Amino acid sequence: MGPNNRMQYLATSAVSIATMTTSTAAFWSAPILPKFHNNETSISLTSSEISWVVAIMAPGMVAGSLVPSFISDRFGRRFTLLTSAVPFIIGTVFVLWATEAWAMYIGRFLWGIGFGMITTVSSVYLSEIADKEIRGTLTAITRFMSNFGALLVLSIGSYVSYQVLSYFMIVLPICYFLACLKIPESPYFLLKEGKVDSARKALLRLSGKKNEKMVEERLSLMRSDVRREMLRSSSAKELFTGKQYRKAVIISAGLRFTQMFAGTLPIQQYIGRIIQQSNCGLQVSTALLIFGAVRFVIGLISPIIVDKMGRRPLLIYSYMGSFVMLTIVGAYFFLQKVIGIDDESSNPFRFVVFIGIICSIIISGIGYDTLIFIIPSEIFPMNVRSVASTTLNVFTALLSFVAVKGYQGMEDWTGLYGVFWFYASMALSGAIFTHFVVLETKGKSLREIQIELQGNIYDDTDEELKKDATNDDVKENSELNQLT
Known part of the structure; x- marks a missing residue:
């Protein structure tokens, strides 16, 4: 530090x-x-x-x-x-x-x-x-x-x-x-509110720099960025009606949908109860401790792996890996329900459920559970990034309600094997969706990503905004030259 x-x-x-x-x-x-x-x-x-x-x-x-x-x-x-x-x-x-x-x-x-x-x-x-x-x-x-x-x-x-x-x-x-x-408050927010002196004080606290000229130069850049951002439309209407954002919306929504219904959240919420029902021979407290430790370790190493591999292949491989693991867990519960393999002492496959779930959590944690939050930040341009984040949070919350609330109803209707086979089918759908729709973003600048997503629309819009911003930037620099 x-x-x-x-x-x-x-x-x-x-x-x-x-x-x-x-x-x-x-x-x-x-x-x-x-x-x-x-x-x-x-x-x-x-x-x-x-x-x-x-x-x-x-x-x-x-x-x-x-x-x-x-x-x-x-x-x-x-x-x-x-x-x-x-x-x-x-x-x-x-x-x-x-x-x-x-x-x-x-x-x-x-x-x-x-x-x-x-x-x-x-x-x-x-x-x-x-x-x-x-x-x-x-x-x-x-x-x-x-x-x-x-x-x-x-x-x-x-x-x-x-x-x-x-x-x-x-x-x-x-x-x-x-x-x-x-x-301190965010300097960007203070500048949007026109509170330049407060923004300067906040920036001094955050940067810890005594050189006021350097702070003024950085403040100048911030004011220019805020001015440019405010020139662009950033409404929800712009996000959903702008043709240039359509593919980014489809990619983000598709990944969130398949990730949520591949069962990560419901399994995490119901993991204690699932262990009880599986008769795997483990105490619930022991299973939860192992589950939490695995999640913690995966959370530490997943950013490293994500940065080394391409987004698209990692998405596909992780969806396919989860598909295999969830299918195996569903098969165990099918055998338990139909054949009645409930005797803990004589059942050689009693650990299949816990191992399958742990493997699925490892695979999804390294892959799609991490990438669905990284990719939207890379494929949405700055002017709609904030509203896109809010919209995706709302969409994810609605999906999570359906997925978590529907867990008990699906179990009552189909049994646990039906639940896990449904999750497996959604993981397979995620792999197919990624193969045909999702683009690779690793190693590309934000501009290169937007050109691939939007084509000529991006350059046309950018040129119009540059013309609108030129006069404001000249005025801004003149004011700061007088200050310094």
């Missing part, structure tokens, strides 16, 4: 506690569901009510993803991060003291709102405060803490009571609220 970017690391540390809170909320259900089924909690829920408790976070994520578009652009990124702690704290009060299912629904819905707010605004804030040389490192820190939060819940969740685990959801948001009180 150099002296010039110390504040950037401190701000990232504060944000990383917030991202840790989101993963804690997301994986809370994995160790809690077996407690519900074993009547180890003070509230009694049916299987249908439990499925609602698990799934209700997703509609909250939809609302939470939309909130920053109003709060963040009006009151700032920092204020939005601070505000996101409120639904987590209030939601935990409902979860802790719930005696009826509806109170659990409210609590989990509020967690979803906080989740959506953090995931939407944190990436924007970090991209706006970070020096380009350490932007990747800062992003890796938040990713590490998110994975650590999941590991923490999965490791201790089976050994502590329902109340103790849920109390984490009060402690963590309080911690990141206090930490975020000390971080």
Whole structure:
């Protein structure tokens, strides 16, 4: 950590506690569901009510993803991060003291709102405060803490009571609220609001540089970037009606759809219950600990592998690998249901379910589970990147609600073998979709990617915007020359 970017690391540390809170909320259900089924909690829920408790976070994520578009652009990124702690704290009060299912629904819905707010605004804030040389490192820190939060819940969740685990959801948001009180606002947001002096002070804190001339030069570049960005249309209407964005929208939506229905999220939410039903011979606590440790390690090494291999082949291979693993797990449950291979002592294949799921998580974690977040940031141009991110978050939340809520219904209808074979078929669909639709982005500049996606439309639009921006840039440079 150099002296010039110390504040950037401190701000990232504060944000990383917030991202840790989101993963804690997301994986809370994995160790809690077996407690519900074993009547180890003070509230009694049916299987249908439990499925609602698990799934209700997703509609909250939809609302939470939309909130920053109003709060963040009006009151700032920092204020939005601070505000996101409120639904987590209030939601935990409902979860802790719930005696009826509806109170659990409210609590989990509020967690979803906080989740959506953090995931939407944190990436924007970090991209706006970070020096380009350490932007990747800062992003890796938040990713590490998110994975650590999941590991923490999965490791201790089976050994502590329902109340103790849920109390984490009060402690963590309080911690990141206090930490975020000390971080500066984004200079880009302040410049958009016309607060040049405040932006200059924020930039001085973030850069740690005493040379005011260097700060003024960087501020000049920022003002030019903000001015150019504001010249381009950045509305949702522009995103969905502009022909130049159509292929990027199709690629992003297709990858999110196949990834979600390939079962990663439902399996993570129901992993404790799946282990119970598989009769694999492992204690749920042991299985969750192994599962969490594997996810944590994969989260550390996946960025390295992604940067070494091409996006497109890695997508195809990971989808195909998951297809094979999920098909095998489904076959085991089919044999269990039809033939009745339930005797743990005499069943030589009892570990197939756990090993198959672990292998699937490893394959998807290295491949499509990581790439579906990287590729949209590469294929959408800057003017619609923010609105595209929000739209994709909403779309993902809706898909996750259908996938997670539909898990119990599908199991009741087809059995677990039908569930896993459906996930396998969607993984195969993802490989086919990638082969025919997704382009390779590794090793290409953002401009080269846009030319491949948009063709001549990109150059025509760029030339028009350059003409509009020329006069503003001349005026901007004249003002700064007078200052310096």
